[in-house]
Amino acid sequence: YSEESPVLSHLVVDTEKNTSATITEETSSGDFNTSFTEIYVDENASVEYGAVEKNGEFSYSRRKAITKKYGSINWLNGIFTGGLNRTKIETILKGDNSETEMTGVWYPTGEQHHDISLNVKHIGDGTKCDMDSRSVVDQKARSLYEGLQKVEQTAFNTSSFQDQETLMLSDNSESDASPKLMIENPDVEASHAAAAGTVEKEKQHYLESRGLSQDKAERLVVKGFFEPVMKQIKVTRVKEKIREEVQRKLDEKQ
Template sequence: MKLDTIRDEARSKIEGLEMPESIRTPGRTWTRYPEGLEEKITSSESIEASIETEGEVKVFTGEEVLKKAGKKAFDLIKADENKLNAIHAANINSLIYAEASGESELHIEYSEDRPVMSHLIVDAEKNAELTVTEETDSEEFNTSFTEIYVGENASVEYGAVEKPEGFSYSRRKAITKKYGAINWLNGIFEGDLNRTKIETVLKGDNSETEMTGVWYPTGEQHHDISLHVRHIGDNTKCDMDSRSVVDNKARSLYEGLQKVERTATDTSSFQDQETLMLSDKAESDASPKLMIENPDVEASHAAAAGTVEKDKQHYLESRGLNEDKAERLVVKGFFEPVMREIKVPKVKESIRAEVQRKLDEKE
């Protein structure tokens, strides 16, 4: 199939599809999408990403991707799943396919003054060890799709830092074979409205995933994050850990789902989400969920939101720090448990820089 064919088929379906569902609470739909998104896309002309590789990984771009990837393109994430998926498929301007066969790294970066509609497909073959990073800085309307196939006994470390302006929509999904491992990290720091969904299908026996989210909306920004895992194989493991800081009139929305299929025995699945509220005008909502069809499971979920603890702030101020500096230390300390778990130095440095920039904006 050619890229023009994918675009044409997706374009023909846009009008008949609905927007992705949002969390609803009594009397409220939390995420409402802006009108006229397609009008912000003025061209589907290809964008050249900055790509750096190291080790045993082959990278293909453009039309060559569809020849090499075959049915892997839009297999995990369907183009006709919802309207935003179809808009993405109809306007892709960066298509990348990577095959990793050994220990390797792949770093992709976009810095554009127009919308970026990027699609990355990764095939980590048997025994491969791959580190992948994506960083996007764009304007108006950004979509970022990532499909990852984790081979037998392969491991993938994935990290993304999103800094687009305007509206951003990201979809990331992986499927594992036996003994495969996929660790996700997603950091979100910009955008008027950012909607991100990360999914792992633990199909192979003894496969595992870690899913980590870090986001920091300020002003009137709205960040909406979903983490989903589906346990299918035996002895699969999942650990979700996410943290958000919300300031000014910003909103933080989280939805987590752990689904354990009837076939999945000896499952371990844990989920924790915490939010720090820095303003009484900020808003936060969390919806962690369990769907368990096999009783042979260890599983739990938790979510909490709170303000800066008075005793901590008082302690710091008693040591000579003013209120603003005390708050800065509390914010950094709040993110630190997650930061310690990040295994990709490039992403850790980028997230620390973004957190510092957000704090500096308050001065």
């Protein structure tokens, strides 16, 4: 997309049975971006979807998938720009034994505001979900996260896990996280957690005692903080783009 024009997009992906697909999406727009992605995962089909957003001042993205039995959808979202960025990702696990992974990385700086929502609805039996996201917040930026795992009465033998962690690099930064569980069937294994903290003084002191400057020590801490999530990313192109954007953010701070 052109970096000077607004982006208004609607992408629909409809898979067939026993197929696999890898989708990568990178948006770069002017002041305004809005996009909607729909993915329909047929029986025993699998989809890897990765998006890296480098949009302008205002950005709204919504992504939704519906799975049939034994279908799988893995989402990856990297967000690094935009004055106000709102992203909602939703998976409806309709078919039995279908599953989803939702992996997120975002890094607001300056006065950016990143508002992220990850939702999953378990309808079929034996469905599985794993949400794992990490954010670094610096300067006067704000990170807002809401995660919802909903297990319907029809969903037996369900597994659903959610974890969100935030690293705050500035006293002026803000982070709000709200992980939620709505369970209507007792036959479930589920957990949810969220944590926010600053750079551990002991860790930074250890790195500096090994001859690293404060800036280089912080860079290592940030990269190490993202690494557990980076290891989960299966789409090489998206992983490389995210590493580039993290490096760019660190370089901008100098």
